[in-house]
Amino acid sequence: METSSIQKLNPRLQSVFGILTPSDDAEIRKILSDIDVMLLEFAHFFGSNHAGGGGTGLDLVWIPSGQIKISSFVGAGLDGDHIVDFTVSLQPTWFYGDFPTEQGWEIIAEINADCQHKVYCGNMHCVYELPSVTCTHPVDAAIALRNMTADLIQLGKNKPIEYWLQLAGDSHS
C-alpha cells in the first residue's frame, strides 16, 4: 500500500475520479483542502498534530492490486493498547472487485478500536460504521466526503474514547 499526502504532493485526481473538467478539479481540490483543515482540527482535539499517513489530512492511497482511494484517519488513544482510529474514505465503486456499469464513488466512515477482549486477539475492531453514501458525480462525492467527515468528527467529540474501546471488548463480541 502506498500513501501520499494530497496537500503536499497535489497528485492528479483523475486516478480516482476519471476524466475531470478543470473547474470540477478545482472545486474538488478546494473541498479536499477544507476536509484537511477539519481533520487537523479534530486531531488537535485529541492533542495530536497530524491526520492520515502523510500527516496533513487526506491521502491518496493505492495498493498493488490496482485499487485506489482518497482516505484519512485520526488516531486517538489513552496509551499504546487503547487506540481508536476515526477513518474516512472515498473510493470508486469498482474498489471491491465488481464491474459497475456506471461511474460511482462510495463514501465510507468508520471507527476502529484496539482489541479489548480478555483473550487479546491483536486486531483493531470496527466498532461503528456510518451509513455509506454512493454518488455518481465527482463533485457530489467530494461534498459527501466533507459531510461525512463532519458527522464522524461530531461523533468523535461527543463520546469519550472509552466508549469506543469498550465496544471492542467481550461484552460486545
Ligand SMILES: [Zn+2]
Ligand atoms: Zn479482539
